[in-house]
Amino acid sequence: MNRRQWLIIVVISLLALLGGALTSQWISKTGLANDPSIKAFFANSWQSPDGKPVNSTEWQGKVLVVNFWASWCPPCVEEMPTLDLLQQEFLQQNVLFVGIGIDSPSNIREFLKSTPVSYPIVIGGLEGSNLSKQMGNSQGALPYTVIISTKGKAVYTKLGKISEEELRKAIKYAF
The missing domain is CATH 3.40.30.10 (Glutaredoxin)
Known part of the structure; x- marks a missing residue:
């Protein structure tokens, strides 16, 4: 893989991580989490x-x-x-x-x-x-x-x- 492909993979991974973190916070704040x-x-x-x-x-x-x-x-x-x-x-x-x-x-x-x-x-x-x-x-x-x-x-x-x-x-x- 070239440098550009690695960069795209890293950016997509970071966006997925950020999306997961924000979704988790939203679920917690809205009370949708099951305790x-x-x-x-x-x-x-x-x-x-x-x-x-x-x-x-x-x-x-x-x-x-x-x-x-x-x-x-x-x-x-x-x-x-x-x-x-x-x-x-x-x-x-x-x-x-x-x-x-x-x-x-x-x-x-x-x-x-x-x-x-x-x-x-x-x-x-x-x-x-x-x-x-x-x-x-x-x-x-x-x-x-x-x-x-x-x-x-x-x-x-x-x-x-x-x-x-x-x-x-x-x-x-x-x-």
């Missing part, structure tokens, strides 16, 4: 602490504040009043908080008797712990919060106790 962990979240057979099935498909199309927690975790317990307060405030704005208890159903039931919340609590167990890892919680520690946009894309994560100010900013960003 397996978000699919797993909605596909899970969640149950309430009293053993009743919870239909997570009703949560689709909302901004979701998913909080992985446990009754034995002091920072989890400390942030729950803030989560409850903001759930009540944002309820009319298509925002739903969901607590995934990484604990036994009996511990969660007992805990909720003394600390009731206005948002749904589901039993996560080992599956919930694995899901939190799939959603970016590489350490597997608690509490862990994920905010999912109306398009079904994780737009914010936080390991550790989340503040009211952090939550407000992240929720606004999710719209």
